[in-house]
Amino acid sequence: LIDRKPHPVWVGEGLLSRLDELLPPGLRDVPAALFHDARVPNELISTVGGRLKGRLALRLAIDAGEGAKTWQEAGRLLELLAAERLSREAVVFSLGGGSVGDLVGFCAAVYHRGVALVHLPTTLLGQVDASIGGKTGVNLLGAKNVVGAFHQPRMVIADLSALRSLSERDLWSGLGEVVKMALIRPERLWSRVSGQLSALVAAIMSDSSARGWQPLVADCIEAKLEIVGSDERDAGARAALNLGHTLGHALEAGAGGLLPHGLAVVSGLRAVLHLSARRGWLEPSDLTRALDLLAAFPAPNVVIDREAALAALLQDKKRTARGLRFVLLRGLGRPELADDVPMEWVVQELDRALAES
Amino acid sequence: LIDRKPHPVWVGEGLLSRLDELLPPGLRDVPAALFHDARVPNELISTVGGRLKGRLALRLAIDAGEGAKTWQEAGRLLELLAAERLSREAVVFSLGGGSVGDLVGFCAAVYHRGVALVHLPTTLLGQVDASIGGKTGVNLLGAKNVVGAFHQPRMVIADLSALRSLSERDLWSGLGEVVKMALIRPERLWSRVSGQLSALVAAIMSDSSARGWQPLVADCIEAKLEIVGSDERDAGARAALNLGHTLGHALEAGAGGLLPHGLAVVSGLRAVLHLSARRGWLEPSDLTRALDLLAAFPAPNVVIDREAALAALLQDKKRTARGLRFVLLRGLGRPELADDVPMEWVVQELDRALAES
Numbered sequence: 001l002i003d004r005k006p007h008p009v010w011v012g013e014g015l016l017s018r019l020d021e022l023l024p025p026g027l028r029d030v031p032a033a034l035f036h037d038a039r040v041p042n043e044l045i046s047t048v049g050g051r052l053k054g055r056l057a058l059r060l061a062i063d064a065g066e067g068a069k070t071w072q073e074a075g076r077l078l079e080l081l082a083a084e085r086l087s088r089e090a091v092v093f094s095l096g097g098g099s100v101g102d103l104v105g106f107c108a109a110v111y112h113r114g115v116a117l118v119h120l121p122t123t124l125l126g127q128v129d130a131s132i133g134g135k136t137g138v139n140l141l142g143a144k145n146v147v148g149a150f151h152q153p154r155m156v157i158a159d160l161s162a163l164r165s166l167s168e169r170d171l172w173s174g175l176g177e178v179v180k181m182a183l184i185r186p187e188r189l190w191s192r193v194s195g196q197l198s199a200l201v202a203a204i205m206s207d208s209s210a211r212g213w214q215p216l217v218a219d220c221i222e223a224k225l226e227i228v229g230s231d232e233r234d235a236g237a238r239a240a241l242n243l244g245h246t247l248g249h250a251l252e253a254g255a256g257g258l259l260p261h262g263l264a265v266v267s268g269l270r271a272v273l274h275l276s277a278r279r280g281w282l283e284p285s286d287l288t289r290a291l292d293l294l295a296a297f298p299a300p301n302v303v304i305d306r307e308a309a310l311a312a313l314l315q316d317k318k319r320t321a322r323g324l325r326f327v328l329l330r331g332l333g334r335p336e337l338a339d340d341v342p343m344e345w346v347v348q349e350l351d352r353a354l355a356e357s
Numbered sequence: 358l359i360d361r362k363p364h365p366v367w368v369g370e371g372l373l374s375r376l377d378e379l380l381p382p383g384l385r386d387v388p389a390a391l392f393h394d395a396r397v398p399n400e401l402i403s404t405v406g407g408r409l410k411g412r413l414a415l416r417l418a419i420d421a422g423e424g425a426k427t428w429q430e431a432g433r434l435l436e437l438l439a440a441e442r443l444s445r446e447a448v449v450f451s452l453g454g455g456s457v458g459d460l461v462g463f464c465a466a467v468y469h470r471g472v473a474l475v476h477l478p479t480t481l482l483g484q485v486d487a488s489i490g491g492k493t494g495v496n497l498l499g500a501k502n503v504v505g506a507f508h509q510p511r512m513v514i515a516d517l518s519a520l521r522s523l524s525e526r527d528l529w530s531g532l533g534e535v536v537k538m539a540l541i542r543p544e545r546l547w548s549r550v551s552g553q554l555s556a557l558v559a560a561i562m563s564d565s566s567a568r569g570w571q572p573l574v575a576d577c578i579e580a581k582l583e584i585v586g587s588d589e590r591d592a593g594a595r596a597a598l599n600l601g602h603t604l605g606h607a608l609e610a611g612a613g614g615l616l617p618h619g620l621a622v623v624s625g626l627r628a629v630l631h632l633s634a635r636r637g638w639l640e641p642s643d644l645t646r647a648l649d650l651l652a653a654f655p656a657p658n659v660v661i662d663r664e665a666a667l668a669a670l671l672q673d674k675k676r677t678a679r680g681l682r683f684v685l686l687r688g689l690g691r692p693e694l695a696d697d698v699p700m701e702w703v704v705q706e707l708d709r710a711l712a713e714s
Contacts, residue, residue: 071432113505148470
């Protein structure tokens with residue numbers, strides 16, 4: 001158990017089968033609703049359902065992915081909660097990846113002006129990143145998370161056993177956010193990721209054991225809790241977590257939903273490293289070390305529309321009078337906001353990313 | 358200016374024509390959106406529009422009333438904000454009564470996970486009650502405010518001049534919440550309401566002056582700020598504000614939207630007084646004094662469906678194992694939650710209210 005602000009997190013194998021014991025006392029016998037990603041293995045769903053027996057007012061499969069995070073879908077889930085007359089004392093569980101957590105978390109944030117929420121992330125991305133820190137949201141008119149709320153989960157339970165059901169590509173996508181964190185907090189994570197990633201993926205793909213993942217996932221979660229705990233409402237320090245996301249989001253937009261988020265972030269990180277070096281903020285030796293770390297990742301291997309990616313890059317809120325707004329690195333472990341990155345440099349990085357995809 | 362937690366409130370005549378000077382410095386030149394009740398006089402709308410000139414990205418008339426507070430309507434307003442690409446730094450204004458403030462406040466609470474909100478209440482009910490304290494919400498499946506958020510406005514500007522456009526019935530409705538507050542905080546408000554109400558209404562109806570209302574409205578707002586400031590998330594003390602609302606909501610449900618909220622509350626307050634006296638919590642002399650205060654109010658004068666009202670009264674969340682949950686008075690100024698009020702007593706009070714309506 002990682003017991004710190006803004007919320008406690010359990011990390012380990014086989015946790016979902018002990019779900020009821022792990023919950024905070026106040027959530028052990030109140031009425032519950034469970035929303036799960038429709039693709040989560042039945043075995044996990046029935047494990048969770050079994051531990052909530054006798055108080056499960058509602059269980060529903062929902063679609064995953066950014067495309068399902070709509071205002072209408074949130075309204076549908078809220079109507080179901082209201083139809084069951086769930087009270088303010090109820091608890092809402094999300095079982096699945098990041099997009100399911102965003103959508104279900106938003107519903108929990110606004111139902112009765114906020115009810116208890118517990119995330120049960122089943123993807124690596126969800127465990128190390130999306131479920132941590134209380135951001136929830138849905139999309140509107142193609143704008144990602146333009147509507148949402150800050151609503152801290154009462155608890156997150158990251159069961160490493162769930163990682164066994166992921167594809168190799170999903171694992172690498174999750175590792176994209178892990179490596180991002182290693183660049184932000186190298187003192188805590190560098191030694192855990194440097195030269196280790198391929199072996200970790202191979203282990204889980206061959207003998208289905210996630211045991212070796214425990215220290216990496218736990219350290220990554222601790223690092224994120226540290227950052228979000230100091231800036232729950234995203235007013236400052238939390239911006240560092242956007243490292244690699246500016247170009248990453250643009251590539252996702254250009255790939256029309258086919259590029260896994262974490263792999264897009266990896267391409268974005270490469271761009272950030274080059275931009276930081278070019279501006280003289282990052283030593284050549286550090287650039288090399290960091291690029292070596294990223295070399296383990298598979299190529300995205302999708303078609304990306306250059307115009308769509310470019311449009312996303314140039315949208316209003318990233319533009320300033322002096323250039324584009326980017327989180328860069330003033331040395332490893334020292335993310336810093338720059339709002340004067342020349343447009344031309346960024347377009348060159350986009351083209352490099354497209355050539356590598 | 359009443360400058361206290363959880364938010365500052367301006368009260369006075371002609372304030373809207375000085376809107377820009379009254380705003381907190383951070384909100385004086387950021388982009389703005391204005392949503393106003395479609396029934397607000399054009400004069401007020403253009404006054405406000407004029408003070409926001411040059412930065413008004415969006416101005417929209419919306420329908421008032423509980424029926425317009427829907428999830429779909431909130432989605433429509435949010436899409437308009439997103440289409441204008443309003444940033445996190447923008448400010449949203451609501452101009453109108455309580456229902457407009459609830460809906461617009463909810464949109465401000467979730468747009469970009471919360472943007473600045475300023476209420477410009479134009480009804481008495483909005484000025485003394487609905488705009489104060491940060492509750493926002495929309496209705497779902499007929500359940501009032503079952504979805505919403507706590508989102509404190511950055512400022513409330515209660516322009517007494519707006520009261521001149523109200524009907525006599527609207528004024529009495531607002532006074533219903535004022536009298537409720539007088540029963541909760543008699544030391545502050547009793548002398549301001551006892552024997553004064555008819556004269557205040559007559560003054561504004563005859564010579565269109567709202568000057569005499571200043572002390573009453575200001576004291577009522579201060580009393581509400583005191584209570585909500587001690588309990589922003591509605592965990593305890595704030596429950597006292599529901600005085601008269603249990604039966605009041607039931608009557609509103611039975612009247613199908615034709616009974617003004619404050620007049621329903623007045624009927625609810627009569628019931629609370631009788632129930633409190635019957636249980637021995639309220640002295641007969643205090644019962645008489647309080648009923649005298651309520652005698653000034655006009656009869657609701659609408660048809661109320663007994664079955665619908667009864668159904669609303671008996672819904673789950675008001676029921677306990679020992680009876681019904683009500684805020685009663687253990688003496689004037691001492692609201693207290695009772696959860697064992699006999700069903701039979703309550704039905705008798707409902708019938709009394711129906712006979713008087």
